[in-house]
Amino acid sequence: MKAFESERSQWRLKALGLALLVWALVLAGRLFQLQILRHDRFKAEVVEQNQNIRTIPARRGTIYDRRGRILARSLPVQSVFLSPAAKETPDVQRRVVSDLAGILSLSREERAKIEARIDKKDRFIWIKRKIDDEAALAVESLRLPGIFMQEEPRRFYPQGRLAAHVLGFVNIDEKGKNGVENVFNEDLAGRMGRSLILRDARRRAYHLEVIERAVPGRDLELTIDESIQYFAQQALAGAIKAHEASWGTVIVSYPATGEILALASFPDFDPNQAAPSPEAELNRAIAVQFDPGSTFKIVTAAAALENGAVRAGDRFDCSRGVVPLAGNFVHDHKPFGILSFADVVSHSSNVGMIQVGTRLARGEFYDAVKAFGFGAKTGVDLPGEIDGTAHPPSQWAANDQAYQSIGYGISVTAIQVLQAVNVIANDGVLVPPRIVRDESRPAGAGARSVLPAPVARQLREILRRVVEDGTGTSARIPGYPIAGKTGTTQKLDETLRRYTSLRHLASFAGFVDSHPAAFSMIVVIDDPRGDDQYGGLVAAPVFREIAQRILRHLRIPPAPAETPVLTVALAAGGGR
Amino acid sequence: MRGRLGRKDILLLGAVAVCAVAILTFYLWQQTESIRLGYETGILEKQRADLVEEIKTLETRRAALLALDRVERTARSELGLVEAREDQIIYHDFVFGGEGR
Numbered sequence: 001m002k003a004f005e006s007e008r009s010q011w012r013l014k015a016l017g018l019a020l021l022v023w024a025l026v027l028a029g030r031l032f033q034l035q036i037l038r039h040d041r042f043k044a045e046v047v048e049q050n051q052n053i054r055t056i057p058a059r060r061g062t063i064y065d066r067r068g069r070i071l072a073r074s075l076p077v078q079s080v081f082l083s084p085a086a087k088e089t090p091d092v093q094r095r096v097v098s099d100l101a102g103i104l105s106l107s108r109e110e111r112a113k114i115e116a117r118i119d120k121k122d123r124f125i126w127i128k129r130k131i132d133d134e135a136a137l138a139v140e141s142l143r144l145p146g147i148f149m150q151e152e153p154r155r156f157y158p159q160g161r162l163a164a165h166v167l168g169f170v171n172i173d174e175k176g177k178n179g180v181e182n183v184f185n186e187d188l189a190g191r192m193g194r195s196l197i198l199r200d201a202r203r204r205a206y207h208l209e210v211i212e213r214a215v216p217g218r219d220l221e222l223t224i225d226e227s228i229q230y231f232a233q234q235a236l237a238g239a240i241k242a243h244e245a246s247w248g249t250v251i252v253s254y255p256a257t258g259e260i261l262a263l264a265s266f267p268d269f270d271p272n273q274a275a276p277s278p279e280a281e282l283n284r285a286i287a288v289q290f291d292p293g294s295t296f297k298i299v300t301a302a303a304a305l306e307n308g309a310v311r312a313g314d315r316f317d318c319s320r321g322v323v324p325l326a327g328n329f330v331h332d333h334k335p336f337g338i339l340s341f342a343d344v345v346s347h348s349s350n351v352g353m354i355q356v357g358t359r360l361a362r363g364e365f366y367d368a369v370k371a372f373g374f375g376a377k378t379g380v381d382l383p384g385e386i387d388g389t390a391h392p393p394s395q396w397a398a399n400d401q402a403y404q405s406i407g408y409g410i411s412v413t414a415i416q417v418l419q420a421v422n423v424i425a426n427d428g429v430l431v432p433p434r435i436v437r438d439e440s441r442p443a444g445a446g447a448r449s450v451l452p453a454p455v456a457r458q459l460r461e462i463l464r465r466v467v468e469d470g471t472g473t474s475a476r477i478p479g480y481p482i483a484g485k486t487g488t489t490q491k492l493d494e495t496l497r498r499y500t501s502l503r504h505l506a507s508f509a510g511f512v513d514s515h516p517a518a519f520s521m522i523v524v525i526d527d528p529r530g531d532d533q534y535g536g537l538v539a540a541p542v543f544r545e546i547a548q549r550i551l552r553h554l555r556i557p558p559a560p561a562e563t564p565v566l567t568v569a570l571a572a573g574g575g576r
Numbered sequence: 577m578r579g580r581l582g583r584k585d586i587l588l589l590g591a592v593a594v595c596a597v598a599i600l601t602f603y604l605w606q607q608t609e610s611i612r613l614g615y616e617t618g619i620l621e622k623q624r625a626d627l628v629e630e631i632k633t634l635e636t637r638r639a640a641l642l643a644l645d646r647v648e649r650t651a652r653s654e655l656g657l658v659e660a661r662e663d664q665i666i667y668h669d670f671v672f673g674g675e676g677r
């Protein structure tokens with residue numbers, strides 16, 4: 001009996017051992033299958049589940065003014081999207097969108113677009129991109145099914161409308177669409193990077209490895225001075241309103257370096273808002289051409305002096321106050337009598353300046369026009385600059401030189417006129433304008449002499465007389481030497497195809513004539529209404545208003561008043 | 577003759593075993609520590625990035641608050657300030673054509 005039980009027990013043990021062996025073999029087989037045969041596949045799956053390759057967005061460069069004040073910067077904000085992760089039905093998705101419509105201020109069109117995409121069963125639908133923090137918090141608190149948020153950069157322009165035409169703006173994908181945002185888009189944008197994130201079973205990141213480092217966009221430093229830009233915009237907007245004008249522009253620069261301190265164009269826009277209208281977006285300082293009128297007499301006078309066609313003492317008969325030109329009559333605003341060359345300029349006599357201009361050979365006149373940079377872009381770092389129009393002498397009609405002498409029949413931009421005025425302020429050296437400070441391009445790069453210095457100095461004296469007792473007295477600032485030239489251009493009546501005396505373009509271009517010139521400025525006001533339509537009455541006061549504020553801002557004191565000097569003999573022991 | 581482990585051998589084997597356990601323990605500790613530091617670094621990196629962002633946001637908000645039109649509006653309408661007359665301005669320590677930076 002005992003032997004039987006022992007045998008039975010041994011059989012049981014063997015069976016158990018066999019079962020364990022089979023179990024172990026099955027396990028080993030499964031392990032062999034998982035670890036050896038299908039190792040690569042399962043490893044790939046694990047890696048797939050636990051790691052993310054994420055793109056690292058490159059931060060768009062910040063734009064500063066010349067004093068380091070922020071003009072444009074990108075900051076992270078939230079964007080809301082719908083992704084039916086839990087297979088939400090289209091009805092649920094529509095209800096969710098309806099719940100968000102109020103918080104996100106969705107327009108009817110936006111909702112219709114989203115609902116069309118829901119009907120198409122899209123797996124990823126943007127609801128609203130780049131929302132503000134309050135809206136993001138409100139969306140988050142609703143915990144709506146299928147609604148998620150993603151961080152994206154948004155461009156902020158903390159100064160609002162300030163320098164909008166210089167800065168431009170970006171689209172929803174942060175691509176520069178105008179201004180320096182557009183011209184320097186590649187530099188500002190930088191390059192996106194990639195990173196590897198390893199996560200544990202609870203999706204917590206425990207390892208972050210940068211595969212490709214993001215290259216942040218380059219910061220830009222502009223030549224613009226925030227304060228001067230503000231003065232220019234304020235004064236321009238005020239003048240446009242006061243004169244019910246259609247548009248205007250102001251540019252302020254340092255003549256010696258060509259650096260633009262302010263560039264204002266009106267109408268303007270707020271780059272923080274949606275894309276502006278084409279009318280507001282147009283940068284009229286560089287992209288609108290006009291007949292310059294009398295400001296162009298600076299070029300005629302310079303060419304005449306340089307080529308010896310006139311001398312300072314020459315006199316011109318302007319007593320009739322009118323010149324007949326092939327059936328048309330060019331008038332002065334009043335008969336002046338006999339004027340010296342300097343008086344012709346300072347009183348802006350058309351009759352006198354036509355006599356001056358027509359003393360020049362055609363080639364001499366045209367060479368001067370080209371030397372001053374007309375008919376070609378100045379090359380300022382802004383998009384949309386136009387050439388203007390300066391036809392060669394071969395295309396001129398009989399009286400074109402006479403008309404061009406007084407600034408008609410030639411089209412220029414405001415920045416070209418300022419560049420020409422800067423030649424006079426710089427003793428004959430043309431310095432191309434610039435708006436971005438760039439170490440690779442030192443200030444004054446590309447400068448070239450286009451006028452003998454003595455001629456430029458002679459013209460400076462004459463231009464000071466314009467402000468002291470000529471047509472530009474409204475630009476006078478006591479204690480400061482101002483040189484400049486007024487311009488009043490009759491506008492072309494598109495219907496009649498002729499100039500009309502009812503509508504004008506008023507301008508004033510000048511500079512503070514210190515050594516070196518402290519700054520230069522051009523003011524252009526188009527189509528002012530009311531009694532005052534002359535450059536001297538509309539644009540020159542704007543020049544004065546802005547210049548006064550700039551002089552204070554730059555802490556440039558007035559020259560001491562010239563008072564009689566009293567000499568007093570003091571007795572010994574006189575006090576202090 | 578059956579070989580018997582001597583006291584010395586037993587001690588040696590014990591030491592090897594202890595060393596192996598110690599090495600394994602150290603390895604496990606080092607792995608755990610490395611992962612813990614990974615978490616910590618991740619958190620700190622995020623905190624740093626968040627703080628950098630916050631600084632930039634604050635700088636931008638400051639720029640918006642100091643926007644010149646806002647300052648002028650406040651100065652004129654709320655504080656009643658007016659433009660100084662030329663004779664009220666005293667220039668000192670000036671730089672001709674001077675500018676910042």
